[in-house]
Amino acid sequence: MSIAFFHLLLYITLFSSLTIRSFPSPNSPYLSPKIIFPNYQNMLINxxxxxxxxxxxxxxxxxxxxxxxxxxxxxxxxxxxxxxxxxxxxxxxxxxxxxxxxxxxxxxxxxxxxxxxxxxxxxxxxxxxxxxxxxxxxxxxxxxxxxxxxxxxxxxxxxxxxxxxxxxxLATPHAPHAPTNETASGSFRFLGYFRHTVGTESTLARELIGDPDFVIESEPSDEMTNAERLSSSKFCLFDYEIDISGIGEALRFGCVPAVITDRPINDLPFIDVLRWQEIAVFLRRGGGARELKRVLDGTSQDRYVRMKELGVVSSQHFMWNExxxxxxxxxxxxxxxxxxxxxxxxxxxx
Missing domain, CATH: 3.40.50 (Rossmann fold)
Incomplete structure (x- = not known):
């Protein structure tokens, strides 16, 4: 069995469940599901x-x-x-x-x-x-x-x-954490998680320090702490001008990315493939903490659940495997x- 044919069999098995059963076309994380999947199959072969x-x-x-x-x-x-x-x-x-x-x-x-x-x-x-x-x-x-x-x-x-x-x-491949009863029901410990490197915290991060709805910290001491923060937070905050490298990791844990930027982002990974507006929230920097909380609190539960589910599906594209x-x-x-x-x-x- 050739490698290309083996890939094709896995592809058919994987996407028969994702695209047909789990995500009908209107709720797909992909720009053009009917085009992408046959085109991907053609790529594997040719x-x-x-x-x-x-x-x-x-x-x-x-x-x-x-x-x-x-x-x-x-x-x-x-x-x-x-x-x-x-x-x-x-x-x-x-x-x-x-x-x-x-x-x-x-x-x-x-x-x-x-x-x-x-x-x-x-x-x-x-x-x-x-x-x-x-x-x-x-x-x-x-x-x-x-x-x-x-x-x-x-x-x-x-x-x-x-x-x-x-x-x-690069991110080590591992499956997203399965939602706990707490996160599945929509109850989270934190509205937002904002991780930053020491010395690079943004003005917005400083505004949010002390707010009980948010956890603001520098790099976690270990991987388990980071996983706990991601899985217990509704949104993961990223300042595009400082550090957005963890966005794929956030998707994998079901933490919906909230990206703070004052300009269009044209270099998002897989921008030809994913519907980023359906898996992440984009906010202006100038609105400050008050505007951030208004937007995040104003996201309906139905929309949030859909973004989270589509984000977890999208996260497979960020996994590097040897x-x-x-x-x-x-x-x-x-x-x-x-x-x-x-x-x-x-x-x-x-």
């Missing part, structure tokens, strides 16, 4: 990626980058036949200078035929911090044409919406790349 061999051993800035690269190389998507590839992966180390990256792209242009066919539009690369706008032609084409996979949240000014992809932070599993983080990233395989040929200007 998607091929050619990986350029790096000139030297690679170094990575985050564990997620390393796991992505290792998973890709060992996956059935990788091919040694460039002629059958839909996309081409350009690997380079996290600490490589922009001059060296430009030299790398120049080598692809002059030594191999694939880059010039689309000026890099059917290529992608991983850069946790992202690549900025440079004057060098090779970097311009890489930045503007190729798909960038960068760590979430993306560095401001280094992410192009609808082209680039966010790489969710051996990728259907619709986990790696395979959902692959699906987003699959959506970008139809390239536009950019006119070459001398």
């Amino acid at each position: 998607f091929k990626i050619f990986i350029y061999e790096p000139n030297s051993p690679l170094t990575f800035k985050s564990p997620a980058e390393l796991l992505f690269y290792t998973s890709l190389r060992n996956s059935p998507f990788a091919t040694r036949n460039a002629q059958e590839a839909h996309l081409f992966f350009v690997p380079f180390s996290a600490d490589l200078s922009t001059r060296s990256i430009a030299r790398l792209v120049r080598g692809l242009r002059t030594d191999l035929p694939y880059w010039n066919r689309t000026l890099g539009a059917d290529h992608f690369y991983v850069s946790c911090a992202g690549i900025g706008y440079e004057s060098d032609r090779n970097l311009v084409e890489l930045k503007k044409n190729s798909v960038q996979i960068s760590c979430f949240p993306a560095t401001p000014g280094k992410f192009i919406p609808h082209k680039d992809i966010s790489l969710p932070p 051996s990728p599993e259907p619709l986990d983080c790696f395979n959902t990233l692959m699906y987003q790349l699959w959506l970008r395989r139809h390239t536009i040929r950019y006119v070459r200007r001398e």
Whole structure:
């Protein structure tokens, strides 16, 4: 039995229960369920990626980058036949200078035929911090044409919406806590949980300290404490400008994310797949603690339960596994790349 066929069997088993029984189309966490699932199946069978061999051993800035690269190389998507590839992966180390990256792209242009066919539009690369706008032609084409996979949240000014992809932070795979009788009935110890790193607490966090409806703390002392906070809180608060990396973990524990931001967020993980407005609450920073409590308290029980349930289903896409599993983080990233395989040929200007 091939790996792709095995994935397909698991996919059919998993989603026959999720999409048909548990979540009819109006209450699905997915943007287009009728399109996504057949398209995902097609990807498992057909998607091929050619990986350029790096000139030297690679170094990575985050564990997620390393796991992505290792998973890709060992996956059935990788091919040694460039002629059958839909996309081409350009690997380079996290600490490589922009001059060296430009030299790398120049080598692809002059030594191999694939880059010039689309000026890099059917290529992608991983850069946790992202690549900025440079004057060098090779970097311009890489930045503007190729798909960038960068760590979430993306560095401001280094992410192009609808082209680039966010790489969710690494989280150990484990099932969400089953709702206790207390949480299932809608009774929680806390309305909101706001975790921050020492020295980075926001103005809103300072306003909420002492409010019995909220628990505000720096990084918990252990994983069990964190799990208890997540499972006993109705909402998990995230200040987008400071730290939003735990949003997938919150979903997994059934803690509905409440994201504080003053601008649209275009780099949310799996933004091509998930209906974020149905699994998270987004609030303006300027409203302060009073507005925050008004919005959270004003969320109806029916809407809250629906958001929580859809969020738990969505959380499977944030799970990293050493051996990728259907619709986990790696395979959902692959699906987003699959959506970008139809390239536009950019006119070459001398």
